[in-house]
Amino acid sequence: MKISIPPAAREILDRLHSAGFEAYVVGGCVRDSILGRVPGDFDITTSAKPQEVKELFDRTIDTGIEHGTVTVMIGKEGFEVTTYRIDGEYEDSRHPKEVIFTASLIEDLKRRDFTINAMAYSDEDGLIDEFDGLSDIENKIIRCVGEPKERFTEDALRMMRAVRFAAQLGYDIEEKTREAIKELSPTLSKISAERVQVELVKLITSDNPGRIRDLYETGITAVIMPEFDRCMDTPQDNIHHAYTVGEHIIKTVEAVRADRYLRLTMLFHDIEKPSCRTTDEEGVDHFYGHAEKGAATAVAILRRLKFDKDTMNMVEKLIKYHDYRYPAEKKNVRKMASKVGRDIFPLLLEVRDADTAAQSDYLRDAKNEWTDEVRRLFAEILKDDECLAISDLAVNGKDLMDAGIKPGKEMGLILKAMLADVLEDPSHNNAEYLMKKENLDKILKSISENT
Known part of the structure; x- marks a missing residue:
């Protein structure tokens, strides 16, 4: 299998290889390349330590150096280069207590979320697929690397990511992975709202937004938007409807453009x-x-x-x-x-x-x-x-000021009254009609009577 690596990313790989380090493109870019999609970015994993990476390149940014990540700038493009690592114990369903650098690519791939995201590639070694991600792509399966409960305990957001990837790719969630989500979904309460929002938007704007149902069936909506769960239990015994409120909602999300x-x-x-x-x-x-x-x-x-x-x-x-x-x-x-x-x-x-x-x-x-x-x-x-708005009227505040109307609340009410008139009859949207004394007097009288 041959994956096309952009020149800038290849330059980074070549320089790391020339310095005696292992280096591969990894994760989503490998998955998307196999699927025939254009990757959004190319991440690189390497045996080089962060400081060693910094010494090899002229322009780097310490974007996550405590976790082994350095962004290498090639021209105006930035590429995340991360040292092989083993994550220590997780205490908050989000962050490891410690990060240990390792010389083993396989150990690094073990900590990743799903098999389809745990593949690495270089032209020299080809595809590194220790966890059968390629088979899961062929079978359209979302499956955790190793023990699902461990992966979701490390980062609870991975449960939403499982559903989101299933929606984006049209895949099924492997049963053991799905059961682990059901068991551990309450731990999503520890995840920041901003991260939950990102996954929710990616899911509902995917080609399969009806997978919101998976969020409900696995208990995720009970944590992030319990209001939705009430809808799934509410019938609509009405001739205009054929589904529960929740099922109707899901079908409307599917029916509207992305x-x-x-x-x-x-x-x-x-x-x-x-x-x-x-x-x-x-x-x-x-x-x-x-x-x-x-x-x-x-x-x-x-x-x-x-x-x-x-x-x-x-x-x-x-x-x-x-x-x-x-x-x-x-x-x-x-x-x-x-x-x-x-x-x-x-x-x-x-x-x-x-x-x-x-x-x-x-x-x-x-x-x-x-x-x-x-x-x-x-x-x-x-x-x-x-005319559909006050700004579309043939007159404005200056015209009213010239007629002796002082700026303020009254002027705003006059313009609103003029708009209401013009919405009824568009032919009235001309300055001569709107500024007639009898029309202004009529509007002012109406305002006076209603204030």
Whole structure:
């Protein structure tokens, strides 16, 4: 087997070899090369100690030197070069108490998470596959190196990584590995929210986001987002639905395109249905208020998982308005697009498409026809450059100041009233109409009566 190593990485290997050290590309780059994928980076493992690596290269960065890792710069590219090591006892499901350097490549590979990530390669020695990673690739299996409980005790995040790799590659998790995840999933509580977030996003934006179900079945969601587990246990006895809330959520995540915002939205869009569920006298379930309440809960979960503010704001808005219903008429589309934002509105329609796809067949064609018509009307609105925001109005604050309106709250209320008028009738978006004295007087009177 021949793996194509980029020139810069080959230069590092050659220099280490010339100095008498062993050196191999290792881990994900080997796996991806075998799979025919383009590796994101090439990591190198070597028998050279960190200081010996630093002496061989002009530009190095001590990125993790206490664990044997030095980043070697070749031009503008950085490559992590790590000394063969044996990890000592783990005390916190994350960090070894000590790291011992070793002269054995095999000992170094033993500490790695999964067999498909425990292969090394050099042109001189070919593929080093002590743990049958190649066989697991051929059989599409995620399997721990050695004893799964030991690997997950060393770093609890590896349990999420197992599910994430299964999702990204379309593999199955080997039974012993899966059982160990079920047993040790509670230890994920020791892992930082930032690391959990990274794995969750990689999983749900993969080609198989429905593997969220694996997170649930192995007990991982009970630790990182217990709100989801309630959804899996909540039925939807309603003609519009065919699944439990949780199964519906999973199917919506599968139905929407692999956009970070969209898939997070679908993951949490019905998260408060369990708390909002009521059953009428005929045995029909209803979930009044679930969208607005769910938006708040989604933000709380995203904040807990240390997501950025932009993501929280976007997901909150998409969830809050995902179930809004209105006649497919231009003025209604303008109002809704104005409410959520010109750029966000198309995403909201994608959310509706995914939601409908994961419901029962009841009225599905009519629901899809409604979305298609709204999408068509929105395209016309954009083509005609119709006003959707205060910034689109034919007048601005300066015009109001020239008319004697002082800057402040009143000015803001006037502009909002003008926008509401123009959303009803786009032809009103001209300065002459908006600045007519009788129109301004009418707006001012309305503001006075409501404050």
